[in-house]
Amino acid sequence: MMMHIFQWSCTWLCIVFNDVLAYIIKRFGDLLFWDRNRLTRETIEGYTAAIEHKGGIKEVWGFINGTMRAICCPDENQEIYYSGYKKCHAVKYQALSTPDSLIIHLARPYTGQERKLQELQLVDDPDLVKRFHIYGDPAYSLSYGIIFNTHMSSLHISVEYEFARLMMLCRYNGFKMVLKIGLSPVAAYFMVSVLFCNIHSCFHGNQTSKKFHCNPPSVHSYLAAA
Secondary structure (H helix, E strand, O other): OHHHHHOOOHHHHHHHHHHHHHHHHHHHHHHHHOOOOOOOHHHHHHHHHHHHHHHOOOOEEEEEEEEEEEOOOOOOOHHHHEEOOOOEEEEEEEEEEOOOOOEEEEOOOEEOOOOOOOOOOOOOOHHHHHHOEEEOOOOOOOOOOEEOOHHHOOOOHHHHHHHHHHHHHOHHHHOHHHOOOOOOOHHHHHHHHHHHHHHHHHHHOOHHHHHHOOOOOOHHHHHOOO
8 A cells, every 4th residue: 555655665665664763763762761851840749649649659750660572583692582481582661651641761672581671760869769759560679769569559550551552552563573673673663652652642641641630741842852
C-alpha cells in the first residue's frame, strides 16, 4: 500500500521511516529521559497530593518499573540478549510514571541478560530527593528515593498499565520476529512509541489520570521544553 501511494521501493521507505525516528529521538529525547523544565517542585508536590488522596501514602510522587520485550534471535551476541527468566532473547526498558498518566522517565535499553534495571538519581535537589519518594517493587534497593510499601501495591499497577497501553496503541513492539537487533532500530521503535503514547494521554487522558484525578498537561505544555 505504501509503495503504491509514494511510488518508492520498500527499502527506500524503510530508510525514510528510520530517519524520521532518529530525528524524533534527537528532537524530543530529553522529554523521555527527564523533563527538567516541567518537573518542578510544584509539579512533584501536585503528584504527591494526588497519590496521597487516592492511596493514603504521603510523599510518594511516582511509580517505577521495568518491562521486557522479546526480540528476534540476533546473529551476534546472542548470549547477551538471552533472558533465562523468560527463555527468549529480549530488550528491557525501565520507566517512571506519574499520576497524570505520563511516562516521565525512560532509561536506556538493557540487554535481556542484565538482572535488575538501574537505580535513579535524576533530581539534582538533595532536599527534594530526601523529602519525596518513588514507589518501586521489592527488587529495587531502598536508595535514590525508591521505597516499597505493600499498601501501595494496588496503585503500582498504574505503571504496568502504561506499558500495556503502549503495546495496545503501538503493537509493532510486540512482533518479535521483525525486531532484529543490528538490522532495525529496535530501541527507537519503543522510545518513539512512549513519546506518542504520552502525546495521546495529553489529548485524551486515560485510566490512570482518571483514577488519581490528575489531569495530564496540554500537548503544547508537554512539548514546549523540547
